[in-house]
Amino acid sequence: MYGNTFPVVVNILTNRRTRPSSVRTSAFLAVSITAVLACGEGPEEGEIVIRAEDLYMAEGPEEDDSLAPLAYTPASDSLSAIQPAEPSFPPTDSSEVDTAAADRSAVDSSAADSSAADSSGVEICPWTRIAVEINGSIYGSLAGLTVEPDILGAHVVRCMCWDLDPWRGVSAGDSLYLLVGETGRENRVVALRYVPVPGSPNHPFSVYSFRMTGDNFPSHYYSDGTEVMKLLSTMPVSTFEEMTGPYGEPRGDHTHSGVDFKAPLGTTVRTCRGGTVTRLNWNPEYNGNCVEIDIGAGYREIFLHLESVDGGITVGSVLARGDRVGTVGSTGVTSTAPHIHYQINDERGNPIDPYLFFGSRRRNLPQGDMAVFTAFRESCDCWLSPGTAAGAR
Numbered sequence: 001m002y003g004n005t006f007p008v009v010v011n012i013l014t015n016r017r018t019r020p021s022s023v024r025t026s027a028f029l030a031v032s033i034t035a036v037l038a039c040g041e042g043p044e045e046g047e048i049v050i051r052a053e054d055l056y057m058a059e060g061p062e063e064d065d066s067l068a069p070l071a072y073t074p075a076s077d078s079l080s081a082i083q084p085a086e087p088s089f090p091p092t093d094s095s096e097v098d099t100a101a102a103d104r105s106a107v108d109s110s111a112a113d114s115s116a117a118d119s120s121g122v123e124i125c126p127w128t129r130i131a132v133e134i135n136g137s138i139y140g141s142l143a144g145l146t147v148e149p150d151i152l153g154a155h156v157v158r159c160m161c162w163d164l165d166p167w168r169g170v171s172a173g174d175s176l177y178l179l180v181g182e183t184g185r186e187n188r189v190v191a192l193r194y195v196p197v198p199g200s201p202n203h204p205f206s207v208y209s210f211r212m213t214g215d216n217f218p219s220h221y222y223s224d225g226t227e228v229m230k231l232l233s234t235m236p237v238s239t240f241e242e243m244t245g246p247y248g249e250p251r252g253d254h255t256h257s258g259v260d261f262k263a264p265l266g267t268t269v270r271t272c273r274g275g276t277v278t279r280l281n282w283n284p285e286y287n288g289n290c291v292e293i294d295i296g297a298g299y300r301e302i303f304l305h306l307e308s309v310d311g312g313i314t315v316g317s318v319l320a321r322g323d324r325v326g327t328v329g330s331t332g333v334t335s336t337a338p339h340i341h342y343q344i345n346d347e348r349g350n351p352i353d354p355y356l357f358f359g360s361r362r363r364n365l366p367q368g369d370m371a372v373f374t375a376f377r378e379s380c381d382c383w384l385s386p387g388t389a390a391g392a393r
Helices: 023-038 139-142 149-160 352-357 368-384
Strands: 016-018 122-124 128-133 175-180 189-195 205-210 218-222 242-245 258-262 268-270 275-280 291-294 300-310 325-326 338-347
Touching: 128 139, 139 149, 149 175, 149 189, 149 242, 175 368, 189 242, 205 368, 242 338, 275 300, 291 325, 338 352
Parallel strands: none
Antiparallel strands: 016 122, 128 175, 175 189, 189 205, 205 218, 242 258, 258 338, 268 325, 275 291, 291 300, 300 325, 300 338
């Protein structure tokens, strides 16, 4: 693990490195690296992860995050049925296929060769490189290093929230190394490496943005091809760009009571459990178009900010698991972009984490993607760091 000898905030790194094509060039590199390390600007070895929207699930041991069993187990309507061994998605409507995905795939086989060289043989990094020592919040630590630190901070948090609490679980002196640029989706983190301060209980990790074959959007992956984001064992949408609002995220005077999945406007939304519709379009100024379903044992499934609720659905309607509820929208004053807010309430009306309620697991890149991903990861690592963080994933 690298030491943390650089100032509290390290400036944006130079986007140039020299090809080691001669002894003189290698000497230049050695001097350059020494200089970078002396001022603390050298990032750790990084990895880039990408989110995928496919139904593919790699074979392998399941990572079970479910409440097994749940605290309350009904006699007549067992919740075990909503925790299938394999994650499931609702069927994808043909209208939801993203025909522009190929055009937006910024992280593909060309990415590994994306470095350009000028006439002097110096390679130019195709991304913006940032190294920063955390002092306070992630958002505050990025101030002055980017035009929109709040936006970049949100993108960084989405990459990190699966491994630690990015709001309360980071320490002064922890280090972040970023590659920022076009990824084919809103999140502009091409690669990220996190290195905790010595003595921290957190572990170092790196993630890379990559698009799995068949997916409409990229996702972030660890160096071994494991997806960073966890999927609910049963998903309310079959394609989405990213999980943009984790359960429990601090939001001013409250915490987020559900999970937000950013998806294209009009994407079909389906019930993950099925049950009886108990409420429609309550508090519409805030919630937008919304649906609440009694899924049994007093638990409720809630969908907010829908573009529309399917015709024929009324209070008292009985829906089977996988039935259409409506479509992804951006209705309600709290919504700033198309997404579905998905929430589970317990029998007392308190929100609970859908990832604990349903269980989850991660996908792995298929073998056919690994060669391209590995080349891309290695290209990113060249710009993230001259070495490898001890214990990095």
